[in-house]
Every structure is written in C-alpha cells, then in structure tokens.
Amino acid sequence: MSRVAEKLRQLRIDAGLLTGSSAGGHSSCVVPASRASASANPTVAREPPRLDVLRKLMRQREEPQPRKLDAPAGDEIAPGLRLVERTFNYEASATLVVPAMGDIAFDRRRLLCFDTETTGLAGGVGTRAFMIGVAAWKDGQLCVRQLYLTAIAGERAMLQMFAGWLSAETILVSYNGKSYDAPLLKGRLRLNRVSHRLAELPHIDWLHPTRRVYKEHLPNCKLSTIEREVLHIVREDDLPGSEAPAAWLSFLRGQSSVNLGRVLDHNRQDVITLMRLGDHLVSKLS
Amino acid sequence: MATLMSLANEPVVQDSASASVERLVERWASKYGDRITGYLRRPAQPAVTADFPSELSDELREALERRGIEALYSHQREAWDHVQRGEHVVVVTPTASGKTLCYNLPVIEGVRQAKAKALYLFPTKALAQDQVAELLELNAAGTLGLRAFTFDGDTPSDARQAIRIKGDIVVSNPDMLHQAILPHHTKWAQFFESLRYVVIDEVHTYRGVFGSHVANVIRRLRRVCAFYGVSPTFIFCSATIGNPKEHAEALLGEAVHAVTRSGAPCGERHVLLWNPPVINPDLGIRASARSQSMRLARHAIRAKMKTIVFAQSRLMVEVLTKYLKDVFDHDPRKPVRIRAYRGGYLPTERRETERALRAGQVDGVVSTSALELGVDIGALDVAILNGFPGSIAATWQRLGRAGRRLKPSLGILVASSQALDQYVVRHPEFFDSAPPEQARIAPDQLLIKLDHIRCAAFELPFLTGESFGDSPADDFLGVLAESGVLHHEGDRWDWIADSYPAGAVSLRSVADGNFVVVDRSDGRQTVIAEVDFSSAALTLYEGAIYMIQSSPFQVERLDWEGRKAFVTRTTADYYTDAIDYTKLKVLERFDGANAGRGTSHHGEVHVVRHVSGYKKIRFYSHENIGYGPVNLPDQELHTSALWWQLTQAVLEASFASRQDALDGFLGAAHALHTVASVRAMADGRDLQKAVGSGDAAWFATRDAKGRGQWREPDGQAGDPERADVFLPTLYLYDNFPGGMGLSEPLFRSARLLVREAMMLVESCDCTYGCPACIGPVSEADEDARATQRECAAAVLALLDA
Structure with missing residues (x-):
C-alpha cells in the first residue's frame, strides 16, 4: 500500500x-x-x-490483472463495444395515429423504441448507461438492436452508434424516458463530445398515458406490472432491473458473465414490450 | 490617477452626531471609568476617488450616474484595471466601502460586450439575494438588459432549467456549486462554455475546514471549466484579514493581485473595551457581559443612537431582544423600535427587518453573526459586542456595522468571563496593534482531498498522472478503486458506483461516520439528532442524558458499529458529564527549536481519548450525585501538533516538587491554548491542549480542585515522584484526523506564544489563578509552597527565550 x-x-x-x-x-x-x-x-x-x-x-x-471473460452475446464492433441484433415477427398496421402526436397518421417505421440499462439511479453525470436497446419495425418484423459495453473505453463508440441511429424522421418511444433515459444519455453524449439530435426529436413517453388509464386498477405502473397484468406477457427467468448494475460490474471486473446475458434478455423484452404497449394504448385511447 | 476629494453628497463632519458620541463616552467614562480598559480612536478618512475608466460603456456610466455615482473610489478603479489585464484579484476593504462595484463593473461590461457569463458565490443565501437585488436595481437604473438569478436550495425545479440557459449572472453558494451544479455540469454546458468571471465574496469566512473544502470545490470547478475550454478570471472579496493575497492564492492555487487600499471615506471611530466589574476577586468572577451590554444599549438608544447588539448565540439574541423590548416596546400602539435578527427566521421576516433597518425605522437590533457579513442594513451609530467574537478580524467586522460614510461611530466590546475575552480586554495595546488574524486553510488535508477527488471523479474521469491541486491524484484514485467506486482501465479512472458522492460530503465538516440518535419513547422510532463521530463517545454513552432543545433524553443502548444511539424521554433532574483522558504519543518530529531552557517541536502525534465513566450532576445546584461506568473503544486521532518540553534536570532545579511542575505545565497549557486560539483564528474546539509524557507513558489532568494529577496510561491516579523519568510535555494539537494545518504556523511563532502567555498570566488580576489565565482553580491550597499561578509563570519563564 x-x-x-x-x-x-x-x-x-x-x-x-x-x-x-x-x-x-x-x-x-x-x-x-x-x-x-x-x-x-x-x-x-x-x-x-x-x-x-x-x-x-x-x-x-x-495489481492482479482482471480475468478476461467471454462476452455473453453479439459481435465486437469497436474496442469495448458489442452489438446484438435479433429480428422478430410483428404483424401490425404500417401507419398509426397517436392521440398525443396530433391526429395525423404516421409511418410506423419512424418509431424507435429505446431503453437503457444504467449503473444506477443516483443521478448526476457520474451515472452512465452501459447498454442501449432499440426496437424498430419494418415490413412485419421487429428488429431489436442492443449495444453494450465490455469495457468503459467503448462508451464513446456506443453513443456515436446510437446517435447515428437517430434520423431527422425518428420518433422516440420510451417508458419514463423523458425524465430518465433521455436526460441521462444527453449528459453522457455531452461528456463524450458526441453531437446528436436527441433534444430535437419528438418523443412519446408511454408512462403518463399508462398512468392515466391504469392508475386506479393496478398496484403500480411499473412496466413489468403493466406487461404482466395488461399485455399478459410472461417472462421466464427475468433478472429484475435493479440487479442490472451489479451484473454488468461483475462482468467488467472479470467475475461472471452469466447475469449480463440475463440483462440483455431483460432489456430486449423491454423494448419489444414498448411497441406492444403502444399498440395497446393507441387502441384503448382512440 | 487617484485624486483626493470629497463627494458632494458626503458632508465631512456631522457635528451633532460627533458631539453625541463623545458625550456618551464622557458620561460612561466618569461613571464607569474602571470598567473601560481601553479607548481607541481611529481618525476619519476622506474619500480617494478616480475617474471612470475610458473603456466603460456609456450605458453603464449613465446607470451609475443615475444612482448618484459620479466617480469611482480608488480601490474600485484599481480592481478594474487589474481585471482588464486578465489577473485574478482579491479586494480587501472595510464594510460599506463599495466592494460590490469592484466586481460588478467588469462583469456587467463582460456580459454586455462579450456575452460572457458570471458565477457569484456567497456564503449565505441572504447575501446572494441581496446581491441580485442590487444588480437588478443597477439594471433598472439603466437599460443594461442583465439577467441575474439566484440559484440555491429554494429555487423551484421548474425555474432551474431557465436559469441554466438564460442566466447571465448566476448567484449561488459553495454548497450548491458542490452538490447541485458541478455533479450536473452537462446540464450547465452552455453556461460553462461562456463562463468568464467567478466572483467569490466574503472569502474570510472560507477558512479552516470550510475553507479547505471550498478550495477543493474551486479545484473541481476549474477542472470542469477546462473541460468546456474556459479559464475564468476570479475576483475575490474579503473583510480585513492579515493575509488576503496568500489566502486567495491558497483558495485558487494561482497568483492573485491584492487590492488593499480603500478609497472609501469613513467617519471617526471610537472603540471602548469594557470589562464587567469583579464580584468575587478570589475566584475572578465578574458580573455578566449580558447585564453590561443591556445597560449600554439602553443608554445609547435613549441618546437617540441607532444601535446594534451582537450576541454569540441564537438563544442570547432572543433573551437580549426581550430585555430591550420590555424597556422600549411596552406600548403596543406605537411602532416597534427593537428587532431581532438571526438564522432560523423565515427569509421574508429577515428581508422585512433589513428593509426597516435601511429605512431607519428601527432604533435597536439584536443579531447573531448573521449581520456581521455584508447584508445591507444602512447606517447605524453604535455597535455593542456582547462577548468577544473569537477573532480580531470578526471584531472589526462587527464594529464596522456602526458608522457609514463620514458619520462618527461608537463600538463597545463587552468581555465575558471566558479566557479569550478577558485576554483581549486586558490588553488594549494588543487589540489596537494586532494585525488581523491570518486565515488558514489546508486544501491538501488528506480526508478532505479524498472526498473531493471522489466527487471530481464522478464529474469527469481522471487520467493517470492527472493533477488535483499541485500533485497527481493517482494514490487517491488507487484508494477509491480499492473501495470499488472507481474502475481503472488503461490510463483512465472512471466512476462506477451507484451513488452521488457530493451528497455525502458536507463542506462544513471533515467527513466522519456520524451517529444518529433514535428516540424510542412511546414505541416510536424517530431519528431526533445526529452527532459527530468524534463527540459520540463523550455524549452518547449508555446512561448519558442527551439534551435537545433543553428536554432531556436518556441513552438506553449504544450500537457502536451501527452508529446508532437509542434514547427515551426522561424527567431526570440531572445531566451527565463524561470523564475522559487524553494520551498523546509523538510519532514523527518534523522540526524543532530551542525554547528558553527547553525545546519546542512540531510533528505528527497519535492521540487516544478514553472515556472511563461519567458524573451525574444535578440541575441548578450543580452538585455531583453519582457516577456511572462507560465501556467504549478508545477514540484515536492521528494529527499534527506542536509541543514544548523541559528536561528533568531543569525542572528539578526550578521546582520544589514534581507536583508543582505538573501544576505549572497544566496552567501554562491553559494560557498557551488561549493565546494560540486567538492567533490561529480557531474555535477552541479545533485546537486542543494536553499535558503528558512524549511517549504516552503517563499524562496529567486536573482534579476537582484544579490541582494537577498524574495518571497512568489506564487512567489510575499515580505519584509523579515515583517515576524514573520525568519529562512533561505540553501539547497543542489540531482536533481533526490528519490535522488542519493549525499547528505548523503556531510552531513558527512559538516564541511569541510563550511571551504572550506570560503576559496573560503575569497581568491577571486574580490571586491564585482563574479561568482567564491558567484555568479554573477552585480554592487556594493552604499547603502549597507556591500558587498554581506562580508555577505556571515559572514554566513559561523557563520556556521563554
């Protein structure tokens, strides 16, 4: 010492x-x-x-060198950054009308459902996202892309990649993203000096419409509760979101990669649920 | 450049006021002459002014002229010239000398001409609000288009976003910068990118622990500024202290130009040092300062002088206000003449009192130190200080509350019976000639620095080899990585924990593992107080009576590891007082010198404080009604100290017995502790004293009669004559883990301290010794060959070179 x-x-x-x-x-x-x-x-x-x-x-x-673990999934696309892509069948109308977005029907392909996994809930610039999942629809298919860090050095590349997925046409979709995920990402983008259009894009946050509809009927309005009670989606072996930070840290420190795989599954289901919840609420509200 | 002239709106002398101040002083002198231990007169100073700088924009010049400002005081112009050269500046001029224009002029011009942003930091919210009000007035007087906002704990969250983006001048405090702005700096990106001036007022308050924290917050601020590519100019302001340039440079870590010559006019100042009359000459007991202050305040207010009384505590403010209101506000149909002002009042109430003071509607105000700082309260005639505020600098700051512009003013320092107070009033020459105290900080105090490196790593990752302050942070980063909050990867150290470190760091204390006090009365489970780790063993032992708002609670169980004390309400008619022993051991000697026939040293010590039991003391009668045992781990402290030693041979030649030498050392320790506290501008609590051997083989305490008692390391009383080696050591040490940088400068002036302590003991009015010189001595010891006071004087004489 x-x-x-x-x-x-x-x-x-x-x-x-x-x-x-x-x-x-x-x-x-x-x-x-x-x-x-x-x-x-x-x-x-x-x-x-x-x-x-x-x-x-x-x-x-x-100083002991941390053991290098095999990453649970995906391809390394930059040092410290991996990308996982999966595609699912998702039959749905090609256009939709969202009350909050005016009465004009818009192209479903513009929607980008996103969700982050972070190192915690403490807030401030020191909290970072180590995983960003997005889901986008095209021709009856839902394409889920997930970026995650295997080393802190990959953060800038991850943010650049994510920023590149946002086009001028994009409509962001999230659950509590307006007050949590988007500001957090904005902070990290600023810190890494990555330019982005996050602030300019329209953003549908389903948390508040969900609250309006279900507050009286459900014990709480957590995404997992809505999913189970309203959409009847059953998750198997789900890792609670609160355990995600520890799972990633354990991987980063070379201790175990098992739970990081479960975080990927959890995050993937979250962005898929976002698309389903949107369709459910649109039909319920219109 | 500077010309000597008086401004048209400032008559040079006001004869009537001058006459009434002198009449009052004469009346008191003839009636209570023996209570006045000193009378100082400071002559009036005419204004020294300078032209507006030619670069000043017409709009700003017009706004100033519309507020009646036709020229600058010389110090305002000097500050402007240096700031324009890009230098950091500290302005040190008296209360009400127009300090704010020193920074407002360059900032307003910067905002208007270069779209610059400025951050103002004040130690309190009230001062911040004052400042914004003043800026807005200046703004309204012209068409300057300034947007100035306060940003503090009261700022509603929906307003924060607008302030971050629109504010030209954001006025806040160091705690907000530390806990709310820096940890969210990306939200303030636009502000930081244009930040050109940082104004830090009242920097004399940033000393000791608080100042050491603030210096580190400034390091973090500059680190974040560097990230946004800016390097703002710092403008500091301070009340009079002995080392403004050095202090500002210690806070900033860079060269600072000091503006110390005030061009503002001031009236003649009369200052009286007032010692209450002696009631019991043997024990050195005097009438209370409170009764004297009240008498003086009544006389002054009846003589139609606007009067401010400074009290040392919030409780005393309430008591004194009641006494004055009983005299002057007994008729409810008439407007209120007496007001109280202190922390803890609602902001609206404080603003109302400030407004009434400025409007001259109040005849007497009683305040804590809350009005010592630059809150604008207009002109007062008389300032009465109920007790010495702890430093010469704070005394002048409070006295400065009386007498604005060229009006003559009167200040009275009324001494309490405490040692410091008595020292000051009995040495008017010291008071008159002493340079104001030096403000000291220790920005590299290890625990404080560790706290801020933790916060800084949260704000921006560290790179290997990166400096924080003057030296690389790597060792600290290693410690943080070990505890799991940082992740070390390549040459980067990144924050990785799920916590908000600034939330856990208070700028007002050295980090410690606080205890919470849990009230379990009536089956409840409520946290009712928090206690510093360092005082937990002295106040929260099982059986202790813990008092809150003067209601007693009894400690039933102390969970030391869990940092919890469980208490229940009680109706006990006694309070408890811990019996504790302090042992010191020298770990490392940094420096040493001869001190008379002995030596003085400076170095690192290991302090062990052991609480062995407690006394139960009945309220009012103060009789001892029982003892209880305490079984707690020792409190340890590694800190810095200075100490004095005399060899066995010298002591044997000079004292009849080892007991006398021991008494002498304890008395000398009391006197040295008093004069050192004055010199170090330290609270008595921050600097501690002890007498023992250099290797913790024994130590000395005072018994109930005030006699020295030799104690073995386990606390058992022993006989000094039976020890093989007798090398008593007198310690003064910093009462913080790691030290706060108090003891080294004290060691440098060790000779002066001994000389002043000698003066203190020799010139005391008491017979055997009293709290004002060598500490409480209950009664004369008939058997003693020499009085304790003589023993203390002998020890000091041997240490005097």
Missing part, C-alpha cells in the same frame, strides 16, 4: 468512516505495525507524502 493510501486508511478509521472489520482486519483500538515502527524512530525525516516512481511501478505490477 502506498504511504498516502496507508495514511488515508488510518485517518478514515480515526474519523469513524471505516470500522475495524472493514479496514482490513485492523481493529480501531490497535496502532498498526507500520505506524508503531515509525514511532520507534521519531527523528525520521519527513518524507514527502508521494510515491516515488519505482514504488508506483511495483504496485502496478502487483
């Missing part, structure tokens, strides 16, 4: 931030050995609290 790191650990024990057990086995009542030895020689010259280059190199050498 470097001198600064060791000192910090000690001070955090002093401040009650670390308890004996979480501080690497040292009880808070015991003066650690290194400290005791320093006191045996109180005239030791004050060493600047910096590591010399050699010690730093040694420490880095000692």
Whole structure:
C-alpha cells in the first residue's frame, strides 16, 4: 500500500468512516505495525507524502490483472463495444395515429423504441448507461438492436452508434424516458463530445398515458406490472432491473458473465414490450 | 490617477452626531471609568476617488450616474484595471466601502460586450439575494438588459432549467456549486462554455475546514471549466484579514493581485473595551457581559443612537431582544423600535427587518453573526459586542456595522468571563496593534482531498498522472478503486458506483461516520439528532442524558458499529458529564527549536481519548450525585501538533516538587491554548491542549480542585515522584484526523506564544489563578509552597527565550 493510501486508511478509521472489520482486519483500538515502527524512530525525516516512481511501478505490477471473460452475446464492433441484433415477427398496421402526436397518421417505421440499462439511479453525470436497446419495425418484423459495453473505453463508440441511429424522421418511444433515459444519455453524449439530435426529436413517453388509464386498477405502473397484468406477457427467468448494475460490474471486473446475458434478455423484452404497449394504448385511447 | 476629494453628497463632519458620541463616552467614562480598559480612536478618512475608466460603456456610466455615482473610489478603479489585464484579484476593504462595484463593473461590461457569463458565490443565501437585488436595481437604473438569478436550495425545479440557459449572472453558494451544479455540469454546458468571471465574496469566512473544502470545490470547478475550454478570471472579496493575497492564492492555487487600499471615506471611530466589574476577586468572577451590554444599549438608544447588539448565540439574541423590548416596546400602539435578527427566521421576516433597518425605522437590533457579513442594513451609530467574537478580524467586522460614510461611530466590546475575552480586554495595546488574524486553510488535508477527488471523479474521469491541486491524484484514485467506486482501465479512472458522492460530503465538516440518535419513547422510532463521530463517545454513552432543545433524553443502548444511539424521554433532574483522558504519543518530529531552557517541536502525534465513566450532576445546584461506568473503544486521532518540553534536570532545579511542575505545565497549557486560539483564528474546539509524557507513558489532568494529577496510561491516579523519568510535555494539537494545518504556523511563532502567555498570566488580576489565565482553580491550597499561578509563570519563564 502506498504511504498516502496507508495514511488515508488510518485517518478514515480515526474519523469513524471505516470500522475495524472493514479496514482490513485492523481493529480501531490497535496502532498498526507500520505506524508503531515509525514511532520507534521519531527523528525520521519527513518524507514527502508521494510515491516515488519505482514504488508506483511495483504496485502496478502487483495489481492482479482482471480475468478476461467471454462476452455473453453479439459481435465486437469497436474496442469495448458489442452489438446484438435479433429480428422478430410483428404483424401490425404500417401507419398509426397517436392521440398525443396530433391526429395525423404516421409511418410506423419512424418509431424507435429505446431503453437503457444504467449503473444506477443516483443521478448526476457520474451515472452512465452501459447498454442501449432499440426496437424498430419494418415490413412485419421487429428488429431489436442492443449495444453494450465490455469495457468503459467503448462508451464513446456506443453513443456515436446510437446517435447515428437517430434520423431527422425518428420518433422516440420510451417508458419514463423523458425524465430518465433521455436526460441521462444527453449528459453522457455531452461528456463524450458526441453531437446528436436527441433534444430535437419528438418523443412519446408511454408512462403518463399508462398512468392515466391504469392508475386506479393496478398496484403500480411499473412496466413489468403493466406487461404482466395488461399485455399478459410472461417472462421466464427475468433478472429484475435493479440487479442490472451489479451484473454488468461483475462482468467488467472479470467475475461472471452469466447475469449480463440475463440483462440483455431483460432489456430486449423491454423494448419489444414498448411497441406492444403502444399498440395497446393507441387502441384503448382512440 | 487617484485624486483626493470629497463627494458632494458626503458632508465631512456631522457635528451633532460627533458631539453625541463623545458625550456618551464622557458620561460612561466618569461613571464607569474602571470598567473601560481601553479607548481607541481611529481618525476619519476622506474619500480617494478616480475617474471612470475610458473603456466603460456609456450605458453603464449613465446607470451609475443615475444612482448618484459620479466617480469611482480608488480601490474600485484599481480592481478594474487589474481585471482588464486578465489577473485574478482579491479586494480587501472595510464594510460599506463599495466592494460590490469592484466586481460588478467588469462583469456587467463582460456580459454586455462579450456575452460572457458570471458565477457569484456567497456564503449565505441572504447575501446572494441581496446581491441580485442590487444588480437588478443597477439594471433598472439603466437599460443594461442583465439577467441575474439566484440559484440555491429554494429555487423551484421548474425555474432551474431557465436559469441554466438564460442566466447571465448566476448567484449561488459553495454548497450548491458542490452538490447541485458541478455533479450536473452537462446540464450547465452552455453556461460553462461562456463562463468568464467567478466572483467569490466574503472569502474570510472560507477558512479552516470550510475553507479547505471550498478550495477543493474551486479545484473541481476549474477542472470542469477546462473541460468546456474556459479559464475564468476570479475576483475575490474579503473583510480585513492579515493575509488576503496568500489566502486567495491558497483558495485558487494561482497568483492573485491584492487590492488593499480603500478609497472609501469613513467617519471617526471610537472603540471602548469594557470589562464587567469583579464580584468575587478570589475566584475572578465578574458580573455578566449580558447585564453590561443591556445597560449600554439602553443608554445609547435613549441618546437617540441607532444601535446594534451582537450576541454569540441564537438563544442570547432572543433573551437580549426581550430585555430591550420590555424597556422600549411596552406600548403596543406605537411602532416597534427593537428587532431581532438571526438564522432560523423565515427569509421574508429577515428581508422585512433589513428593509426597516435601511429605512431607519428601527432604533435597536439584536443579531447573531448573521449581520456581521455584508447584508445591507444602512447606517447605524453604535455597535455593542456582547462577548468577544473569537477573532480580531470578526471584531472589526462587527464594529464596522456602526458608522457609514463620514458619520462618527461608537463600538463597545463587552468581555465575558471566558479566557479569550478577558485576554483581549486586558490588553488594549494588543487589540489596537494586532494585525488581523491570518486565515488558514489546508486544501491538501488528506480526508478532505479524498472526498473531493471522489466527487471530481464522478464529474469527469481522471487520467493517470492527472493533477488535483499541485500533485497527481493517482494514490487517491488507487484508494477509491480499492473501495470499488472507481474502475481503472488503461490510463483512465472512471466512476462506477451507484451513488452521488457530493451528497455525502458536507463542506462544513471533515467527513466522519456520524451517529444518529433514535428516540424510542412511546414505541416510536424517530431519528431526533445526529452527532459527530468524534463527540459520540463523550455524549452518547449508555446512561448519558442527551439534551435537545433543553428536554432531556436518556441513552438506553449504544450500537457502536451501527452508529446508532437509542434514547427515551426522561424527567431526570440531572445531566451527565463524561470523564475522559487524553494520551498523546509523538510519532514523527518534523522540526524543532530551542525554547528558553527547553525545546519546542512540531510533528505528527497519535492521540487516544478514553472515556472511563461519567458524573451525574444535578440541575441548578450543580452538585455531583453519582457516577456511572462507560465501556467504549478508545477514540484515536492521528494529527499534527506542536509541543514544548523541559528536561528533568531543569525542572528539578526550578521546582520544589514534581507536583508543582505538573501544576505549572497544566496552567501554562491553559494560557498557551488561549493565546494560540486567538492567533490561529480557531474555535477552541479545533485546537486542543494536553499535558503528558512524549511517549504516552503517563499524562496529567486536573482534579476537582484544579490541582494537577498524574495518571497512568489506564487512567489510575499515580505519584509523579515515583517515576524514573520525568519529562512533561505540553501539547497543542489540531482536533481533526490528519490535522488542519493549525499547528505548523503556531510552531513558527512559538516564541511569541510563550511571551504572550506570560503576559496573560503575569497581568491577571486574580490571586491564585482563574479561568482567564491558567484555568479554573477552585480554592487556594493552604499547603502549597507556591500558587498554581506562580508555577505556571515559572514554566513559561523557563520556556521563554
């Protein structure tokens, strides 16, 4: 441990931030050995609290290299970025009228259902999306594309790819995306200096229409509840969204890739459900 | 450039006011002459003005002229010239000297001519609102088209978006910058891309822990600015402190030009130092400061002088206001003459009081330090300070509340019985000549820096080798990666945790694992208070009476690991006081010097505080009605300290017994702690004292009579004569994990501290020793060969070079 790191650990024990057990086995009542030895020689010259280059190199050498795991699915399209594509049959009218978008019928191909999986709900620029799924309809088929990160270095490429999927014609479709996914992506796009048209595009967020219709009838308006109770979609072995951050971190740290595969399944179902929910609400509201 | 002239609207002398101030002082001097320990007069200063800079736009010049401003004061012009050269500037001039124009002029011109944006930071919301009001008035006086908004905790969320995009000048505070703006900087992208000025007012308040945090928030701000490709000019303002340039440079980490010569006029200032009369000469007990302040305030208000009384606590504000209202506001049909002002009042109520003060409708106002800062309250004649505010700088700041423009003013510092107060009023020459205190910060304090590197990593990823402050952050990043909040990949360190780190970092304290106090009365489970980790062992032991709003709760169970204390309401007629021992051990000696026949040192120490039990003390009678045991882990602290030592040989030659030497060390520690607290501009709590050996082999405390007691490391009383080695050590240490940079500058002035402590002890009026010099001594010890005061003086004399 470097001198600064060791000192910090000690001070955090002093401040009650670390308890004996979480501080690497040292009880808070015991003066650690290194400290005791320093006191045996109180005239030791004050060493600047910096590591010399050699010690730093040694420490880095000692750092265990994370095990490289096989990614659960898809192709690597840029360093640290993978793309998964699946196509599903989806028979539906080629045009539709959405009350919120005026009474004009528009081309279903313009809809881009999207959903992100993120490192958490804390908010602020430090929360990032590690997976973006989109679903678009064409000729009786629903094409689902999912981007996900296998290394943080892939973030910029992921955002560029996603930004490239947005055309001037695109209509965004989401569930709570207006207040959660879109602002989060905008922040990350800005941070990675990727230009985009996210702010200009029309955006249908089904959360509020759903609430209006079902608030009285269902215990809550979570997408999974609507899906089960209204659309009668049954998921098998679904990983709850709240466990997604841990699943990705576990993969990133070289511990396990199993749950990341389940996050992909979960996210894929979410964007498919978005298209179905739209059709359901359009028929219900019109 | 600067010319000497007086502005037309400022008559040089107002004879009637001058006469009434002098009449009041004469009356008091003849009646209470022995209570006035010092009388200082500061002469009036005429205005020094300068022309408007030629670059100033016509619109702004007209707006100024319409508000009656025909020329600039010399310091306003000096600030303008340096800011135009792209230099960072700190302006240090007295209250009401027109500091705000020093930054408003360049900012307004920048906004108008270059579409620049500016961020203003004030320590409090009230000051921020004042500032916006002033900007809008100036705006209204011309057609400047400025858009200035406050952005603080009260700003509604629907207004925030508009402020981020439309605000030319956003007025906020460091806490908001830290917790709401920087962690969401992408939402402020447009603002940051055009940010050209950052104005930070009242920087003298950013010292100690708070200042060290703010310096790190500024580091984060500049890091985010660099991301958006801007490098704003910083304009700082400060009340008078001893080291404005150095302090601003420590906050910013770059060279800053200091503007220190005020061109604003001011009237003659009369200052009285007032010591309440002695009631019990043996114990050094004096009449209360409160009774004296009230008497002075009544006289002043009856003499038709607008008066402000500063009290040290919110409670005291209420008490004093009641006493004055009982005299002056007993007739409900007449307009209110006395008002109170303090934190905790609703903003609307405070604005109303400020307005009434400016309009001259209030005859007396009682306030906490809330009115010490630059809130605009117009002209007052008399300032009465009920107790020494803790620093010379804050004293002048409060005294400065009386006397605007060229009117003569009167300030009275009324001393309480506390050591600091007594020191100051008994040394008028010190008060008169002492340079104002130096503001100190320790931006590289390890725990504080770690907190802000954590926040900074959330805001933007770090690259290996990237500096934060003066040095690379890598070691800190390694610690954060180890705890799982950062991910290290290639040469990048990215935030990876699901948390919002700024939310967990308070700028007002060193991070610690706070305890919550849970009330379980009547089967409830309510959190009623939070207690710092460092004071938990002293206040939350099982059996302790914990008081909130003066209602007593008893601690039933303390969950140390879970950081929770469970309490129930009680009707106990006693309170509890912990019995604690502090042991110090020197870990590392950084520097040393001779101190008379002994030595002084500076270095790192290990402090262990052990709470062994508690006393039960009955309310009102204060008698001790029992003891209880406490079984808690020791509190440890690794911090920096300065200490003094005298060798066994010197002590044996100078003292009749080791007991006398021990008493001397404890008394000297009290006196040195007092003078060091004044010098370091520190709260008594931030700097602590202790007496013991250098290796934690023994330590000394005072017993109930104030006599020194030798204690073994386990707290058992022992006999100093029986020890083989006798090397008493007197410590002053920073009471924060890792230290706050207080002790090193104190070590540099160690000689001066000893000299001042000697003066304090020698010139005290008491006989045996009192709280004002060597600490409380309950009674004369008949058997003692020397008084404790003589012992303390002897120790100090031996340390005096």
